[in-house]
Amino acid sequence: MEGNRNQVGRNRIRHSEGNVIVAPGNRNLIAGNRVSSPLQGATAPGIAIENGRGNRVARKVIVDVPGPGILLGLAKPLFVGTNNVVRRNLVKNSGNDGFKVEQKDDRSLLKRNIAIGATDDGFDVNGPGTELTGNRAFRNGDLGIEAVRRVIDGGGNIARHNGDSRQYTNIPCRRLRRNGRP
Numbered sequence: 001m002e003g004n005r006n007q008v009g010r011n012r013i014r015h016s017e018g019n020v021i022v023a024p025g026n027r028n029l030i031a032g033n034r035v036s037s038p039l040q041g042a043t044a045p046g047i048a049i050e051n052g053r054g055n056r057v058a059r060k061v062i063v064d065v066p067g068p069g070i071l072l073g074l075a076k077p078l079f080v081g082t083n084n085v086v087r088r089n090l091v092k093n094s095g096n097d098g099f100k101v102e103q104k105d106d107r108s109l110l111k112r113n114i115a116i117g118a119t120d121d122g123f124d125v126n127g128p129g130t131e132l133t134g135n136r137a138f139r140n141g142d143l144g145i146e147a148v149r150r151v152i153d154g155g156g157n158i159a160r161h162n163g164d165s166r167q168y169t170n171i172p173c174r175r176l177r178r179n180g181r182p
Helices: none
Strands: 007-009 012-014 020-022 029-031 034-036 047-049 056-058 061-063 070-072 085-087 090-092 099-101 109-111 114-116 123-125 131-133 136-138 145-147 152-155 158-160
Parallel strands (some): 034 061, 061 090, 085 109, 131 152
């Protein structure tokens, strides 16, 4: 999708080569969709905001995608986003990171998202200035939350039962006890 102020809502995307990609676009709303089971050989992320500002991705369920569940920015070629909001999304069993923020993405917010069963990290945040608030990462292949220095801690992040015993880097997280309480 290329454009500004579009809304993509309440759709089911299944058995597709590509999913929802914004490049470029500003102030778009992508909400209430379900993405699952891409075509064999597809490598696209579930949702990508490759280049744009002020976009919102909310209340999505993304299951079994081969790439990252939700991607902000693009490393090669370099595309930059800024002030994007990713809120209240569930990503399960992604073939890479559940949520990935590239290095040049600036001042985005990831709030109250859940990553479960990603083959790599639940959250892989390479963009300093990104804020993480109230996110949860469970049973991912590597770290629950891998963040670079200068990622902003909004508090309330939780990582548990991930492949790397450290659970998270460069941002404090609570580890739940066996009864599910912090």
